[in-house]
Amino acid sequence: MSKLHASIACNLDANILLAALPLFEAEKVQAIEWSFDALFKTREVPPWFTALLSTYSKNNRLVGHGVFFSLFSGKWSPAQQNWLDQLKRLSAVYQFDHITEHFGFMTGANFHQGAPISVPFNPVLLAIGQDRLKRIQEACQAPVGLENLAFAYSIDEVKRHGEFLDQLIAPINGFIILDLHNLYCQIHNFEIDFEDIIQLYPLEQVREIHISGGSWEDSPLIPGKKIRRDTHDDAVPQAVFDLLERTIPRCPNLKYIVLEQIGTGLKTEASKRQFQQDFFKMEQIVQNKQRSTTKDQHTFLPSQPFHLGKPLEDVILHAQQLELSDILETATDYQHAQQCLQASSLANSDWKIETWAPAMVETVLRIAQKWK
Amino acid sequence: MKVSKSLLQAIMVGVTIGAASSCSLFDNQEDLKPKTCDETCDLNCDVNHTPQDEVFYDCPACGMG
Numbered sequence: 001m002s003k004l005h006a007s008i009a010c011n012l013d014a015n016i017l018l019a020a021l022p023l024f025e026a027e028k029v030q031a032i033e034w035s036f037d038a039l040f041k042t043r044e045v046p047p048w049f050t051a052l053l054s055t056y057s058k059n060n061r062l063v064g065h066g067v068f069f070s071l072f073s074g075k076w077s078p079a080q081q082n083w084l085d086q087l088k089r090l091s092a093v094y095q096f097d098h099i100t101e102h103f104g105f106m107t108g109a110n111f112h113q114g115a116p117i118s119v120p121f122n123p124v125l126l127a128i129g130q131d132r133l134k135r136i137q138e139a140c141q142a143p144v145g146l147e148n149l150a151f152a153y154s155i156d157e158v159k160r161h162g163e164f165l166d167q168l169i170a171p172i173n174g175f176i177i178l179d180l181h182n183l184y185c186q187i188h189n190f191e192i193d194f195e196d197i198i199q200l201y202p203l204e205q206v207r208e209i210h211i212s213g214g215s216w217e218d219s220p221l222i223p224g225k226k227i228r229r230d231t232h233d234d235a236v237p238q239a240v241f242d243l244l245e246r247t248i249p250r251c252p253n254l255k256y257i258v259l260e261q262i263g264t265g266l267k268t269e270a271s272k273r274q275f276q277q278d279f280f281k282m283e284q285i286v287q288n289k290q291r292s293t294t295k296d297q298h299t300f301l302p303s304q305p306f307h308l309g310k311p312l313e314d315v316i317l318h319a320q321q322l323e324l325s326d327i328l329e330t331a332t333d334y335q336h337a338q339q340c341l342q343a344s345s346l347a348n349s350d351w352k353i354e355t356w357a358p359a360m361v362e363t364v365l366r367i368a369q370k371w372k
Numbered sequence: 373m374k375v376s377k378s379l380l381q382a383i384m385v386g387v388t389i390g391a392a393s394s395c396s397l398f399d400n401q402e403d404l405k406p407k408t409c410d411e412t413c414d415l416n417c418d419v420n421h422t423p424q425d426e427v428f429y430d431c432p433a434c435g436m437g
Contacts, residue, residue, distance in 0.1 A: 017387045018387055021380060021383065024383075025375075027375070030373050047382075048383050049386070052379060052383065055375055
């Protein structure tokens with residue numbers, strides 16, 4: 001078993017860094033997770049930030065968390081190749097203990113734009129996802145993992161997510177980031193019990209856990225119904241800490257427990273203090289659950305070499321993704337979206353739009369239109 | 373894990389006054405960034421929503437749900 005490391009998502013963000021400084025000073029941050037592809041506005045990275053990355057890298061306590069690769073895009077793009085090239089270059093500079101990405105494809109016709117949206121769990125998407133994960137592993141030469149998505153269209157999708165993740169990572173002997181706030185969203189939005197959902201995940205494949213806060217949103221369609229969203233802009237709910245206590249003992253190969261919050265949620269002194277309190281609370285749970293270390297049972301590295309040919313593509317999937325993105329980004333409301341979906345090529349397909357929960361269609365409209 | 377005091381001081385100064393160096397990690401960032409957003413966007417984009425005194429303000433965007 002690995003030692004458990006209480007960690008934070010740490011990026012080049014003034015508010016995050018200011019909130020985290022007291023934690024660094026107290027020598028409490030045992031690892032940092034860096035979203036290496038999110039430096040999209042900063043052309044010049046200050047030397048003190050690269051020094052911080054190097055400090056954790058030299059101690060094998062730096063993990064990379066990609067955001068914009070768009071794992072399930074049906075069409076391979078030059079931007080994806082560029083992403084891999086950059087990852088390869090960064091992996092030569094920093095020693096990442098592992099690299100992770102998000103589940104889903106980015107809405108928006110223009111690749112790295114939009115929000116990650118779920119896909120059908122079918123053989124075509126499985127093959128594309130496995131192909132992309134192999135490319136990421138080949139680029140970084142480190143263990144590669146995939147994070148569970150908060151958003152789901154239907155309860156059936158919620159129940160099948162863990163198994164599909166397991167199938168995706170199998171060829172690279174990869175691992176799963178289990179985001180407990182994402183599970184919390186699904187527990188609430190689909191009224192499912194934690195015990196019923198957690199048993200559907202391959203917990204021996206979990207190497208990292210995320211916790212964070214989020215927000216509530218009213219559903220205009222269903223009066224009184226509140227949708228939980230993974231917006232990372234508020235304190236961690238006590239319920240998520242409770243999930244953390246219950247989940248750690250079930251994950252024998254867990255190594256990192258990461259507190260995530262976006263900088264816009266840390267503007268005030270009170271929010272920075274809350275972030276620190278959340279970290280100390282998480283760290284206390286981690287210490288209470290700390291176990292005696294043995295040699296890692298799981299390397300999470302490919303057990304045998306694999307051949308990378310031409311990137312897999314699917315023109316039908318690509319067309320469906322463009323069509324779906326367009327509908328989600330332009331529909332004026334739920335009814336309009338439903339009309340467009342039923343008239344689209346997604347009707348009566350593996351997307352199973354007929355089973356999508358109305359409140360979640362509303363939610364995905366908001367997500368897609370927020371990030372378009 | 374221990375982070376040197378000098379580095380922590382450099383971070384404090386850096387985020388406070390917005391000092392920058394000439395090191396760039398990405399050659400072609402145009403391919404990596406969202407192009408548009410509105411005033412409520414909490415993902416960084418081409419539009420600088422942040423006050424002028426907040427120079428560094430990147431977001432991992434994993435809270436986009």
